[in-house]
Amino acid sequence: MVSHSELRTLFCAADAVCFDVDSTVIREEGIDELAKFCGVEDAVSEMTRRAMGGAVPFQVALAERLALIQPSREQVQRLLAEHPPHLTPGVRMFSLDLEEM
Template sequence: MKFDVICFDCDSTLSRVEGIDELARRNGLFEQVAALTDAAMNGELPLEEVYAKRLELIRPDRAAIAWLAQLYLDEIVDGVKETVDSLLAHGKEIHIVSGGLRQAILPLADYLGIPEANVHAVDVEFDAVGQYLGFAVHSPLAVSGGKARICRRLRMRHAALAMVGDGKTDLEAKQAGAYMVGFGGVVRRPMVEAEADCYVIEPSLMAVLPYLL
């Protein structure tokens, strides 16, 4: 199938880290928060049950978000730049669709040549001195089914869309008619392996290219 639009998850797909978990590690809250993240990614808890709870525990300020942005770049998955460059060279429109924090993902998107308008993630809100105030609670990506909503919106303009990701929330894109490429190069999740249209376990993201071109 010829895809017009390719959407990528960020955490454990473009970068080896789970961003919110790493912010928790920085605050000495890793085990508590990672257990919540895993439960959501494995389909044991709905995302909305864990999203606000994790951020209220961590309360990331502007400096923490800048730290995470650099970590995403430092821990970029093998082959990501080559994969995105190849897709762009073939005229594909690339989007990042993530339940992560948008301000932390934007520098990675910029490095990959993905326009800011094509980054769909959850905005963090700060006060005048950069302290945590909250997050965009009405973002579709902070609740279950959000990735399907974003993909439906994109498919209004483009018929053929593929989603590449590692977690249960990425499988939601199938509800919007997306072709789901499961990426297990960082974390293998049995539910995703079973339900994705295809699944790759190589550590390099370039393994997804044969399914997208």
């Protein structure tokens, strides 16, 4: 396990850091929530299952799911307003630690 000071050193030396947001930084899977909101949850869930099983490449599965959902900007904004994402426990403290660097 990496110590707090080692982690701090790694982050300070990095040019960029990437995070998986869905089910990592936030508790929800954004595309699944959007599919549910737009009324196509079952079809999108099946596509997600196939992609997670390796039957479909990620980019193809993402494109297929978005084509099925066809979300408008208004729908995305309403989803976020009515069902805002929830941070995963500990993420806020982690981000505060990064700000101190």
